[in-house]
Amino acid sequence: MNKRLKSLRKSLGLNQKEMGYRLKLSQTHISSLENGARELTDRIISDICRVFNVNKNWLHTGEGDMFVQSATFSLDEYAQKNQLTELELDIIKSYMDLxxxxxxxxxxxxxxxxxxxxxxxxxxxxxxxxxxxxxxxxxxxxxxxxxxxxxxxxxx
Missing domain, CATH: 1.20.5 (Single alpha-helices involved in coiled-coils or other helix-helix interfaces)
Structure with missing residues (x-):
């Protein structure tokens, strides 16, 4: 789990101090977790998963995707479901591009x-x-x- 924490941090593009700040832990504490001097507690695991949207199973076992797949929104599907005209869809897309x-x-x-x-x-x-x-x-x-x-x- 310690190696996966380091892998997560690197994939997020964070240094130990930045990750520690987001988790309310010191840079030293993050370092100790990554090198195995300290164990990840349930609270820290929960915080990592919540703050960084991490798949808890991946953090524990290394299996599955690193991040929880959030529900996606498709404007085209929504437009079709609500019978939007092409003009309405173009207006919405243009607004979002502003x-x-x-x-x-x-x-x-x-x-x-x-x-x-x-x-x-x-x-x-x-x-x-x-x-x-x-x-x-x-x-x-x-x-x-x-x-x-x-x-x-x-x-x-």
Whole structure:
């Protein structure tokens, strides 16, 4: 297991100090683990697997892939499943090709547009509620006038 730790570190392009920093261990501790002076504890094994996405079986036995294969996402499969048009797919791909600053600018603009829309919707909803209250007041007032008029007729 010690040799595999060193192999992992080298494949990640890290020196002992950098790996130690990521695992919250000293450079000396990493060195001792790699040369067999110290044994890998369950906690360290767990941390290595979690931090570097390492296949625990590979770390213990050397069998299988070094890294856990993460679930992959295929935009083409997603597009087909959701029946996206070629234009929609091209728009998504073009967006992903933009640099981070431009994408953030687009997101900010979209947020402003939809934020304004949300405010408008809230205002329209508020107006609808106020109209319903006003209608109710008018109907009550009309009923009261009708009752008053009929009461006056009865007393005359």
């Amino acid at each position: 640099n981070k600053e431009v994408r953030q600018s687009i997101l900010n603009t979209a947020q402003q547009i939809f934020g304004k829309h949300a405010e408008t919707t809230a205002t329209v909803d508020e107006i609808d509620v106020e109209i319903a209250h006003y209608r109710s007041e008018l109907e009550t007032e009309k009923k009261t006038r009708t009752l008053s008029a009929s009461q006056r007729r009865e007393t005359s």
